[in-house]
Amino acid sequence: MLQVGRLKKLHFLYNCGLLLIVTYLVACNNSEVKTIQPKTDYIHEIPGKNDTIPVAIAQKGEVLIAYSDCYTCHKEEKRSVGPAFKDIAKRYPVQRVYIDMLAQKVISGGKGAWGSATMIDHPKVPIEEAKLMVSYILSLK
Ligand code: HEC
Incomplete structure (x- = not known):
């Protein structure tokens, strides 16, 4: 024993x-x-007015993000491989030009806006779905 x-x-x-x-x-x-x-100086907040995002739109975006690969590189609160979703929301005002630009970036991928890490492209994500995803991210202000 x-x-x-x-x-x-x-x-x-x-x-x-x-x-x-x-x-x-x-x-x-x-x-x-x-x-x-x-x-x-990481966030580089862009000044501008914020349009409202309908709750139903943000919710659809949240679901699409959950079913995609976004969370392998992004977290809501903290920086990971990619910037925190809340930091992205802090930088960009809720306006159509930014939503369109960011949706395009999700599809084509890229680097340089937040550092040297690269976001992979998402060529199979339709532009309308990418816009919903970005709307959810920007709703996290
Ligand atoms: C392989 C890792 C990876 C995946 C997967 C990924 N991202 Fe990213 N994402 C990044 C990185 C890295 C950046 C920063 C790019 C830069 O500095 O330009 C970024 C930046 C972004 C930005 C801000 C772009 C800008 O120019 O400010 C948005 C919006 C975004 N991601 C959304 C998404 C969404 C939505 C998904 C899922 C469909 C996703 N990401 C999947 C790594 C990733």
Whole structure:
């Protein structure tokens, strides 16, 4: 019995060690990202009036996004491979020109507006659906 107890204890300690190493690695990675990509001047807010987005439109966009691959690179609140959806909403006023431009960008992909990471193209997404997706993103103001 004593032996089993000791083994369990060792196992527990071993797991704690692993956890510490993983936590350490995650913490280090985070601080690295922070030093490489300072947040200052990242959003470049464009001034302009905001049109209203009907709730039904935003909801359709939200569903389309959930069924597409967007969340592999985007998060709502935090920057990931791509900018946070809330940061995109902060930059662009809700206006047709921006919705059209961003919808086109979702379809053709690209980089440079937020940094050097590239958004893949989405040639199979119809323009009307891309506009709904962008409307949802801009509704997150
Ligand atoms: C492979 C990763 C990836 C996927 C998948 C992805 N994005 Fe992006 N997205 C990015 C990156 C990276 C940027 C920043 C591009 C830049 O700096 O110009 C971006 C930028 C954007 C922008 C802002 C464009 C601009 O010019 O300001 C919108 C809107 C957007 N994504 C929507 C979407 C939607 C909707 C989907 C799903 C259909 C999607 N993204 C899927 C990586 C991705």
